[in-house]
Amino acid sequence: MDVALGNSGLPPMILHLTILLAFQLTGEVISRLLELPLPGPVIGMTLLFFTLMIFPRLAAAITPTSRVLLAHLSLLFVPAGVGVVGHLDRFGSDGLALATAVIGSTALAISAGVLTFAGVARMLGKSK
Amino acid sequence: MTEFTEIWTYLARDPLLWLTLTLAAYGVGDAAFKASGRKPLINPVLIAVALLAVLLRLTDTNYATYFEGAQFVHFMLGPATVALAVPLYANLGNIRAAAVPMVCALFAGSLTAMISGVWIARALGASPDTLLALVPKSATAPVALGVSDAIGGSPSLTAVLVITTGITGAIIATPLLNLLRIRDWRARGFAVGVASHGIGTARAFQVHETAGAFSGIGMGLNALLTALLAPVLAPWLIGLY
Incomplete structure (x- = not known):
């Protein structure tokens, strides 16, 4: 592992990005080959997660780079968001219904999820 | 003036x-966002998108x-999604300790997102085509677009709904969760990821x-569950049966 992580000659940041891209690429290939309903990056994330369980030292090595990427995760959605503005007219005559549905159901889904999580966690805690 | 036009022509074509x-x-x-004292309503994505949309309109780009x-x-969204494995x-x-609450919350959040969205829009008179595009709106964009296409919705309308759902979740999560008085960071984060995918996750990392x-994890699991359930649920939700 030391050879792969420290002495390969690549600067750490570039090595870490290479690792992340390699997992994404593997995820894309698996997603397409097996025609899975999951996107490549999500499969790549799952593969990296299991790889980290096998090689814990890899986690320590790529933590700084992944932290930088995730701290500014919002930025990465800006280009897609700009694309949406041009399509807002697609809401058309259903605009009010869709806006209400998006806001209402997002609030309901967050509430249902968080109350279930907290409720079940409390029940399990009591039964122990 | 000609010089400016020339420079502009160059810049406008250059990435x-x-x-x-x-x-x-x-x-x-x-x-x-930071100047506001990190208020959730002052969402950096929303502000950046609005500024850029105005600029594109003004420059006719x-x-x-x-x-x-x-x-x-x-x-960079791809490698950033892979990098989520590290905090996981x-x-x-x-x-490990929260596996059972997570699975229960996944089903509760995912089903509520799909069912309540369609019901609200249907009650307000949205057309069946529009309702289909609404079903996968809480899943991460690549999954939602594929699902929308598979169940006969419009992927481009779904793209708009996915992004607006994400921004909505990022904005309302903190006040809503405080109102519900849930202080468990695991529960708060998980519910936001299930309901509002990567944009909600970006907000959760800010907190x-x-x-x-x-x-x-909520985002990843809901991508899977939406892909599996939406094709089964959609005809029933839209009332085709």
Whole structure:
């Protein structure tokens, strides 16, 4: 592992990005080959997660780079968001219904999820 | 004036301009967010998107030209999603301990997102085609677009709904969760990830690393569950049976 992580000659940041891209690429290939309903990056994330369980030292090595990427995760959605503005007219005559549905159901889904999580966690805690 | 036109013609065609402006607009949004005392309503993504949309309109630039520059930022979404494995791994103990609450919350959040969205829109008179596009709106964009296409919805309308759902979740999560008086970062993050995918996860990471990690799992699991359930649920929800 030391050879792969420290002495390969690549600067750490570039090595870490290479690792992340390699997992994404593997995820894309698996997603397409097996025609899975999951996107490549999500499969790549799952593969990296299991790889980290096998090689814990890899986690320590790529933590700084992944932290930088995730701290500014919002930025990465800006280009897609700009694309949406041009399509807002697609809401058309259903605009009010869709806006209400998006806001209402997002609030309901967050509430249902968080109350279930907290409720079940409390029940399990009591039964122990 | 001619000189300016020449420079503009060069810049307008070059990816550099819109890449720089994308980063700058986000910088403005982030500065506003921090200056507001990190208020959730002052969402950096929303501010950056609004600024750039106005700029594109004023300069009469189409989205394809803009995206030539912005694609470098957009591209990083893939490796960033893979990088979510790192906080997941760091929270391994937390995750093992919370497996049962997570699975229950996944079904509750995912089903509520799909069913309530369609019911609200249907009650307000939306057309069946529109309802189909609404079903997968809480899943991460690539999954939602594929699902929408598979169940006969419009993927481009779904794209708009996915992004607006994400921004809505990022904005309402903190006040809503405080109102519900849930202080458990695992529960808060997970519910936000299930309901509002990556944009909600980005917001969760701004608040707390454990919330971010659980939000990332919520996003990944809901991508899977939506892909499996939406094709079964959609005909029933739209009332075709």
